Amino acid sequence: MKKIINDPSTVVAESLRGFALAHADLVTVQEDPAVVYRADAPVPGKVALISGGGSGHEPMHGGYVGRGMLSAACPGAVFTSPTPDQMQDAITKTDGGAGVLLIVKNYTGDVLNFETAAELAAAEDVEVRSVVVDDDVAVKDSLYTAGRRGVGGTVLLEKIVGAAAERGDDLAACEALANRVIANVRSMGLALTACTVPHVGEPSFDLAEDEIEVGIGIHGEPGRQKMKIAPADELVDRLLDPILEDLPFTAGDRVLLFTNSMGGTPPIELYLAHGIAERKLADAGITVERRFVGPYITSLEMQGMSFTLLKLDDEMVGLWDAPVHTPALRWGV
Amino acid sequence: MKKIINDPSTVVAESLRGFALAHADLVTVQEDPAVVYRADAPVPGKVALISGGGSGHEPMHGGYVGRGMLSAACPGAVFTSPTPDQMQDAITKTDGGAGVLLIVKNYTGDVLNFETAAELAAAEDVEVRSVVVDDDVAVKDSLYTAGRRGVGGTVLLEKIVGAAAERGDDLAACEALANRVIANVRSMGLALTACTVPHVGEPSFDLAEDEIEVGIGIHGEPGRQKMKIAPADELVDRLLDPILEDLPFTAGDRVLLFTNSMGGTPPIELYLAHGIAERKLADAGITVERRFVGPYITSLEMQGMSFTLLKLDDEMVGLWDAPVHTPALRWGV
Numbered sequence: 001m002k003k004i005i006n007d008p009s010t011v012v013a014e015s016l017r018g019f020a021l022a023h024a025d026l027v028t029v030q031e032d033p034a035v036v037y038r039a040d041a042p043v044p045g046k047v048a049l050i051s052g053g054g055s056g057h058e059p060m061h062g063g064y065v066g067r068g069m070l071s072a073a074c075p076g077a078v079f080t081s082p083t084p085d086q087m088q089d090a091i092t093k094t095d096g097g098a099g100v101l102l103i104v105k106n107y108t109g110d111v112l113n114f115e116t117a118a119e120l121a122a123a124e125d126v127e128v129r130s131v132v133v134d135d136d137v138a139v140k141d142s143l144y145t146a147g148r149r150g151v152g153g154t155v156l157l158e159k160i161v162g163a164a165a166e167r168g169d170d171l172a173a174c175e176a177l178a179n180r181v182i183a184n185v186r187s188m189g190l191a192l193t194a195c196t197v198p199h200v201g202e203p204s205f206d207l208a209e210d211e212i213e214v215g216i217g218i219h220g221e222p223g224r225q226k227m228k229i230a231p232a233d234e235l236v237d238r239l240l241d242p243i244l245e246d247l248p249f250t251a252g253d254r255v256l257l258f259t260n261s262m263g264g265t266p267p268i269e270l271y272l273a274h275g276i277a278e279r280k281l282a283d284a285g286i287t288v289e290r291r292f293v294g295p296y297i298t299s300l301e302m303q304g305m306s307f308t309l310l311k312l313d314d315e316m317v318g319l320w321d322a323p324v325h326t327p328a329l330r331w332g333v
Numbered sequence: 334m335k336k337i338i339n340d341p342s343t344v345v346a347e348s349l350r351g352f353a354l355a356h357a358d359l360v361t362v363q364e365d366p367a368v369v370y371r372a373d374a375p376v377p378g379k380v381a382l383i384s385g386g387g388s389g390h391e392p393m394h395g396g397y398v399g400r401g402m403l404s405a406a407c408p409g410a411v412f413t414s415p416t417p418d419q420m421q422d423a424i425t426k427t428d429g430g431a432g433v434l435l436i437v438k439n440y441t442g443d444v445l446n447f448e449t450a451a452e453l454a455a456a457e458d459v460e461v462r463s464v465v466v467d468d469d470v471a472v473k474d475s476l477y478t479a480g481r482r483g484v485g486g487t488v489l490l491e492k493i494v495g496a497a498a499e500r501g502d503d504l505a506a507c508e509a510l511a512n513r514v515i516a517n518v519r520s521m522g523l524a525l526t527a528c529t530v531p532h533v534g535e536p537s538f539d540l541a542e543d544e545i546e547v548g549i550g551i552h553g554e555p556g557r558q559k560m561k562i563a564p565a566d567e568l569v570d571r572l573l574d575p576i577l578e579d580l581p582f583t584a585g586d587r588v589l590l591f592t593n594s595m596g597g598t599p600p601i602e603l604y605l606a607h608g609i610a611e612r613k614l615a616d617a618g619i620t621v622e623r624r625f626v627g628p629y630i631t632s633l634e635m636q637g638m639s640f641t642l643l644k645l646d647d648e649m650v651g652l653w654d655a656p657v658h659t660p661a662l663r664w665g666v
Contacts, residue, residue, distance in 0.1 A: 002525045002545065004602040004638060006564045014565075015601045018608025022592075022624045058600035078601075192335045212335065231339045232347075259355075264597040266633045267391035268348045268411075269337040275351025291355045295628075300599045303634060305337060330664050 001201045008198035012055045012077060019062060023327040026066045033086040036062040036073045041094045047165040047174050048072070048094035051103040051158060052087060053110055054079040056197070057218055060155060060297045063328030069162035070103075070326070078197050078300075079219045081109030087117030091126055099127035099171035101178065103158060105150030106134040129171055131178040133157060135187045135308065137246040138215030138223050149217050152260050152308030153185035155296050156320075159329065163322035177319075181310065186243045189306030190223070190235060191216040191262060195299050214238050218262070218299045232269075236276040239307050244284065249309060251285030256292065256320065258308035263298035265305050270294070273305060290320055296328070334534045341531040345388045345410060352395060356660040359399045366419040369395040369406045374427045380498040380507050381405070381427035384436040384491060385420060386443055387412040389530070390551055393488060393630045396661030402495035403436075403659070411530050411633070412552045414442030420450030424459055432460035432504035434511065436491060438483030439467040462504055464511040466490060468520045468641065470579040471548030471556050482550050485593050485641030486518035488629050489653075492662065496655035510652075514643065519576045522639030523556070523568060524549040524595060528632050547571050551595070551632045565602075569609040572640050577617065582642060584618030589625065589653065591641035596631035598638050603627070606638060623653055629661070 005011050013031065020029035028037045042048065051061040052074030061073035071094040076082035091100050100121070104114045111132060118128040135153030142149055161178045169177070191213045194203035204220035207213060212235075215223025230238075249255065259274040261267075274293050281288055289312055297306075310316070323332030338344050346364065353362035361370045375381065384394045385407030394406035404427040409415035424433050433454070437447045444465060451461040468486030475482055494511045502510070524546045527536035537553035540546060545568075548556025563571075582588065592607040594600075607626050614621055622645055630639075643649070656665030 002543065002562045002636070004525070004565050004568055004598060004606050006566055006605075011601060011605065014608060015605040018604035018606070018611070018626075021608050021611045021621075022604060022626050055601060056599070058604075063600070192337070210335065229335045232337045233339055235337055263599050264634050264636075265337060266389070266596050266631060267396070268344060268388060268633070271351035271355060271391075272339075272344065272348040273337050273351070275347060275354050278351070278354045288354075293351075293355050298599060300601070301597050301636060303335070303597075332666075333664075 001196050003198060005198055011198045012075060016075065026325065026327055033089050034075055035086055035090045036065045036075065037093060038065050038071050041071050042096040044096045045098050046096050047098045047169065047171050048096060048100045049103060049158065049162055049165055050087065050090045050094060050100060052076065052082045053105055054081060056300045057297055059328030064158050064326050066326030068166045068322060068324035069158055069329065078199065081107065081113050084113045084116040084120065087114055088120050091117060091121040091128060095126045099129065101171060101174050102128060102130040103154065103178065104130055104132045105154050106132050106147055107144045107149065108146060127171060129175045131175060131182060133182055135185045136217065137186050137242050138188050142217055142221050144219060144221060151189065151218055152187040152258055152297050152306050153182065153310065156185060156256065156258060156308065156310050157181045159324060160316055160319045163319035184311040185308060186246050187306055187308040188239045188243050189216050189262065189304060190214045190239060191220070191302055191304035193264065193303040194220055195302035216304060218297060220299060220302065232273055233276055236273055236280060240277055240280060243307060243309050247311065249286055249311060254287045254289045254312045255281065256290040256310040256312055257281065257288045258292040260297055260306045260308065261295040262302040262304035262306065263295055264301045264303035270305060277307060289317060334529050336531060338531060344531045345408060349408065359658065359660055366422050367408050368419055368423045369398045369408065370426060371398050371404050374404050375429040377429045378431055379429050380431045380502065380504050381429060381433045382436060382491065382495055382498055383420065383423045383427060383433060385409065385415045386438055387414060389633045390631055392661030397491050397659050399659030401499045401655060401657035402491055402662065411532065414440065414446050417446045417449040417453065420447055421453050424450060424454040424461060428459045432462065434504060434507050435461060435463040436487065436511065437463055437465045438487050439465050439480055440477045440482065441479060460504060462508045464508060464515060466515055468518045469550065470519050470575050471521050475550060475554050477552060477554060484522065484551055485520040485591055485630050485639050486515065486643065489518060489589065489591060489641065489643050490514045492657060493649055493652045495657070496652035517644040518641060519579050520639055520641040521572045521576050522549050522595065522637060523547045523572060524553070524635055524637035526597065526636040527553055528635040549637060551630060553632060553635065565606055566609055569606055569613060573610055573613060576640060576642050580644065582619055582644060587620045587622045587645045588614065589623040589643040589645055590614065590621045591625040593630055593639045593641065594628035595635040595637035595639065596628055597634045597636035603638060610640060622650060
């Protein structure tokens with residue numbers, strides 16, 4: 001295993017230390033329990049938004065903490081759910097009196113631990129609601145999931161609901177909006193290579209020299225099928241067709257197209273795939289109104305990509321465009 | 334070779350097509366000769382800034398075209414200099430009457446072709462000046478270079494001089510500022526893995542399972558030495574010590590620390606290395622006033638990283654902080 005680390009057991013803590021130094025103007029990083037806080041938390045009268053999950057998917061979620069997005073993020077060990085004490089600390093310290101919305105990706109560990117933390121917080125009279133993102137159309141149940149997995153849609157949700165919380169929407173409105181995003185977002189990904197979890201020390205699965213895995217999750221868990229590498233035109237079809245059929249997306253829809261790198265796929269390939277997808281959507285009569293292209297929800301160094309498609313309405317477009325200032329996303333400010 | 338492409342011979346053109354669709358609000362992409370233009374070029378009375386180089390280093394340079402940075406970028410084939418006709422087209426179409434500054438990374442092909450283009454433009458009475466970036470302390474001469482290579486310092490220069498041009502500095506002032514950046518910036522990188530150029534189809538060099546290359550260039554050209562992978566603390570020393578000794582940087586200096594991923598190194602490792610470097614600089618009495626962490630000058634999917642250190646003065650800090658709006662960098666707007 002070749003990685004720029006000192007010791008597999010301290011990777012997350014040491015990485016957070018560097019992240020804290022790099023972004024001290026935006027976030028405060030608490031080491032134990034590990035939580036990334038918006039520097040000005042709690043914001044009185046504002047709904048707090050909290051997410052979290054295993055590390056290794058950066059910039060998700062710590063990179064999305066800041067004005068117009070998350071109030072706090074709880075990083076677990078690599079590909080491992082954070083613990084209820086992290087979440088409880090985050091809830092207590094970000095609650096500004098307007099309640100807390102937990103944004104949970106649908107993985108069994110995350111769901112259970114966030115539930116426990118919500119119960120503990122409720123006992124302390126903090127109003128807590130949860131939403132569960134399950135946008136991955138690839139598989140119904142998986143290695144780590146009952147039901148669909150939560151993937152790229154989570155990033156879009158955090159941006160859109162983050163903007164709503166920032167403008168002063170109350171907890172019920174934020175929850176309803178989050179569920180509207182969940183109802184209108186679908187994703188699917190593929191992997192060209194596996195990634196290596198530091199404390200495991202070897203690739204999380206095997207792929208032959210000419211083989212890819214379609215329908216992959218963000219932890220390297222199996223997808224729909226292994227197949228031979230094919231031209232990009234075909235790969236885009238393999239991802240986009242199941243997404244379009246699922247919701248379904250149809251002619252006349254307005255969408256945000258999010259073309260995501262799993263980490264190791266370079267921009268030159270990502271933009272190539274993005275272009276094919278845009279033209280395919282145009283041919284289907286679907287209007288791409290907003291684009292988002294880059295490594296925004298990753299699996300360490302894995303080569304691969306995913307598409308996420310969100311059916312937009314006017315309110316979502318406005319909230320997407322609203323100012324955001326976090327370590328990983330910044331515009332309008 | 335596993336890549337998300339259709340055909341090695343059309344990778345750059347197809348990628349530019351996707352880039353054009355994704356960023357139509359910011360840039361105009363001309364297919365033949367291939368040039369990425371700022372959407373509002375030429376800007377009357379403003380010095381035009383042009384750069385270019387082989388593709389495969391994205392977001393450099395096309396991702397840096399826009400307000401507060403470059404006027405145009407000329408993308409060559411992967412790891413291959415663009416041609417004089419691309420540069421000449423860029424000069425002609427961005428000149429707003431205040432002259433053109435060419436920002437050239439020190440690679441033999443780039444230098445020759447930009448020189449030819451400058452001569453052709455001069456014959457058409459466009460005032461053209463050139464600056465050559467050569468910030469890589471790893472090697473004096475290399476496979477593609479007489480003298481030092483131009484690497485990460487280029488990105489910082491494009492941001493700082495881009496802001497100066499935007500506020501109305503004239504050509505002589507932009508040129509002098511660019512040379513001041515060049516005089517104060519130093520870089521060095523290492524690779525954990527090689528990358529594969531699409532039209533070559535196999536990795537550009539060999540590294541054993543436990544081996545890294547220190548002092549690597551951005552094309553996979555050999556560096557100072559191969560060595561066994563070592564703890565991050567030692568790797569940071571191997572990069573930072575030669576940088577500090579070279580200028581030299583000394584106690585009391587104010588710096589921008591740019592921690593760059595070669596493409597395939599994930600944020601969790603990059604921030605870990607960044608944190609070590611910040612503490613090392615603090616120990617040396619050097620003040621890190623600005624940070625820049627991410628994959629901003631890459632070598633396709635190569636795993637590895639580089640540090641770039643720029644000695645700052647007040648004017649440079651102000652220009653670094655000034656608004657920028659390009660596909661890859663955006664703040665203050």
